[in-house]
Amino acid sequence: MFATMDKTELIQKAKLAEQAERYDDMATCMKAVTEQGAELSNEERNLLSVAYKNVVGGRRSAWRVISSIEQKTDTSDKKMQLIKDYREKVESELRSICTTVLELLDKYLIANATNPESKVFYLKMKGDYFRYLAEVACGDDRKQTIENSQGAYQEAFDISKKEMQPTHPIRLGLALNFSVFYYEILNNPELACTLAKTAFDEAIAELDTLNEDSYKDSTLIMQLLRDNLTLWTSDSAGEECDAAEVGNCYTHKRSRIRLTNEQHSSSRMGNGDTFSPFLPSISLAIIFAGGICKKLSHGPITYYMH
Secondary structure, three states, X not given: OHHHOOHHHHHHHHHHHXXXXXXXXXXXXXXXXXXXXXXXXXXXXXXXXXXXXXXXXXXXXXXXXXXXXXXHOOOOOOOHHHHHHHHHHHHHHHHHXXXXXXXXXXXXXXXXXXXXXXXXXXXXXXXXXHHHHHHHOOHHHHHHHHHHHHHHHHHHHHHHHHHOOOOOHHHHHHHXXXXXXXXXXXXXXXXXXXXXXXXXXXXXXXHHHOOHHHHHHHHHHHHHHHHHHHHXXXXXXXXXXXXXXXXXXXXXXXXXXXXXXXXXXOOOOOOHHHOOOOOOOOOOOOOEXXXXXXXXXXXXXXXXXX
16 A cells, blocks of 8 residues: 555655554555655654654553563463563564664665764664664673664764764754663663763753754753753662653654653652752753653653653
C-alpha cells in the first residue's frame, strides 16, 4: 500500500497518523519516504524521529514494567515462565524496531546528510537507538552495542562543538542524551554531570543571542539538563529523588508540549529555590516547545531524555 504512494501522499498520511496517535503507521510512511533515497527536509526528518521515538518508546516502557514484575516474582512461581516469555517477546520487538532505524540511518540518512545539523541529528539518533538496544542486551552483545552508541554520540558531539552554537537545540539535545548515556549505561555520574553542566553553562553564556523560535526549544532542553543535574547531584549525596527522561523537542510547531512537575512533594524539580546552588535560574514560564515529551521510568528513577 505505502510503496505505491508518492512522497507528498506519504507525508500527509504520516501527519494524519500522528494526529490519530497511530505511530506504527506514521513510522511505516516515513520509512517509505526515507527509502526513496532523497535527503529529508527538516520537517520530514522530525516526522521520522517522532514516529520511531513513539514506536520504540512503548516497547521500552513495557519492557521496564515486565522486567520489574519478573524481578519481584519468585522463581518457583508458575507464572515466571509466562512473564519471561512475554519479556522476550517485547525485547524482540524492540530490537527489530531499533535495527530498522539503524539500517535507515546507515544506508540513507547519515550518508545523504549534506550539512552539519543533519549529520549531528542523525548521529544522535544512531547513539540513541544503540543505547535502547544496550538497555536490553547482555554480555558481549551489550559491550559491542555500548561501544557503537558511544562512538555515534562522540562523533556527533565533536561535530556539534565545531559547527553549532552552544544554544542550538540539536546540540543541547545531544548533550542531554549523551549525559544520560554516561549516567545510565556506563554508570559514570561524574562524567554525566560534567557533560551536562558544561553544555548548560555554555548555553547560558549565549542565551541573549537566541531568536524567538530557538529560545523556546533551547530553554526547554536547558531546563531538562538542569533537572537531571539536580537529581544526579542529590542522588550522589544519598538523598531520595525522582529523575527524568525527555522525548522529542523538535517536531512541527503545531504540536506543543508543556513541561509539568509530576514529582512527589519532596522533589527538587520545579522549585527554583531548591535547585543546586551552582545552576543559574531559568524562568519556569518558558515551558512550551514544539514536540512530545515522554516520561520513561527506570524503576524508582525517571529521566527526561531527548
